[in-house]
Amino acid sequence: MVSNVTNGVLPIDEVRAAKMPTRLSWGAIFAGVVIAVAVQLVLGILGTGIGLTMVDPVEGTTPGAAGFGIGAGIYWLITTIVALGAGGYAAARVAGVHDRFDALVHGLVVWGVTLILTLYLLTSAVGGIIGGAFRTVGAVAGAAGSSVGAVAPKVASVAGVDESDVRNEAAAYLSDAPSDPAQMTPEQAQKEIAKQLPALARGGNEGREAEGRIVDIVAAQRNIPRAEAQAQVTRAKQQFVQSKDNAVATAKSATDAAAGAAAGTSFVIVLALLIGAVAASIGATTATRRTIR
Template identity: 80%
Template sequence: MATNKTAGFAAADERLVGKTATRLSWGAIFAGVVIAIAVQVVLGILGAGIGLTMVDPVEGTTPGATGFGIGAGIYWLITTVLALGAGGYAAARVAGVHERFDALVHGLVVWGVTLIVTLYLLTSAVGGIIGGAFRTVGAVAGAAGTTVGAAVPQAAAIAGVDKGDVREQAAAYLSDTPNDPASMTPEQAQKEIAKELPALAAGGAEGQQAEARIVEIVAAQRKISRPEAQAQVTRAKRQFVQTKNEAVSTAKSATDQAAGAAAGTSFVLVVALLIGAAAAGFGATAVTRRRLR
């Protein structure tokens, strides 16, 4: 007995079984990032124009560096909030989300991508320019050094002069200071004392030799006895050590202040970034509240 088979239709629930819809729209996120960066750039240019109008060197009404920096920081924070809020709102609106969590995720992703793109642009552009400049200078200096280093031995070989003789002659040209302190001019004596100061500061056996040499020069130049010269050098050495200690103390204090300022700036920057994330999330979730109304 023959049976007839008719083509039927699947049940509604069977036809709907398949891949679930994607809840994250990267196209909408890209649109939000573009809008956020564009708004930030426009507001940044506007802020620069406002800041330049406040500079008046003729009248002397230019604001101080501290006040100007605080004002610029506050303006940057406001523009960041506005830009990320607009970007998050645009991303959630274009994505057509209906749940608040989905909108929040779109806003936070817009914030994260905007942050990454901004950091990349800053590091790649500025770092590339500076790095390229230093690489260019290094290449030129290296080429010049290679050229000179290759030319000197060849010139010496052509002239029939030994390279050791060339070095000795160059050293003779550079060290024209007489060894006898009595034969030195005041300029030569100052130069010789300055050359001995690093060894004097280092101390040890070399420091004692340097001190003896300085005492000898001072006695010969000022035409005083060696004990008197030793007393003058000792007083100068004591003042030198005191000045060095004060300089080290000042440097340590400045370093501590700089570290504290850097730490404070880091905390402020983190707070500003978190405020930016909150602005992006708020702008995105505003879409769901609008749809509910």
């Protein structure tokens, strides 16, 4: 009689590796993101209502823009912490994680997905907030150029030149005005002075020649001694230089202030986002289930 003896070990081809449980539950993460966004929206609408109740134009007790901005920023930070904490807690709880690191990962993924989704939904608004300061820098620079360009008519006005002729400077180059200032009509004199202003602003030998030409025209047109005309042109030129320097200094100061504000805003946003990540992580690790032994 033959008896089959087995040592209790299955053949190799029948050995199957035990399936490891998935450590990252995307379903739980999706649930956490939905909860975080929903809580953020509800609290945001609530904050808008609270802010509107503070507006009282009749009594004149409406807070200023600075106060509104600071209050809105603090409220947004608080709602972000609450929303992401709730989302991280829900994700870890639904996933049923037992390891604190797994819970931490769930919370951080909820934070990341919520951030990306929020930026996608509010691209125009967020882009307006962040890019506003940089657009302000460009606007200030453009305003500086306009301010400096607007100084030239003042010089012409002091010298007895119509300001509109300075803006039509290009047409002045086509003028057939006589070379003798005494033979020029008032319109021709104005165009000739406007023609000389760019060279006067550049300075150097060309600037001195342009200044002499302007002095001759002013003296001839006003029938005053050349020395008196020279004094008038000199005063006009000094006013022009001072106005230009003031405009440039103001533009630089405004640009520096705008750049500093933009940098400060960026740092505050980064800090708020990091606080949100910490809130989601803490909420998730708090939901870690204890392993029953």
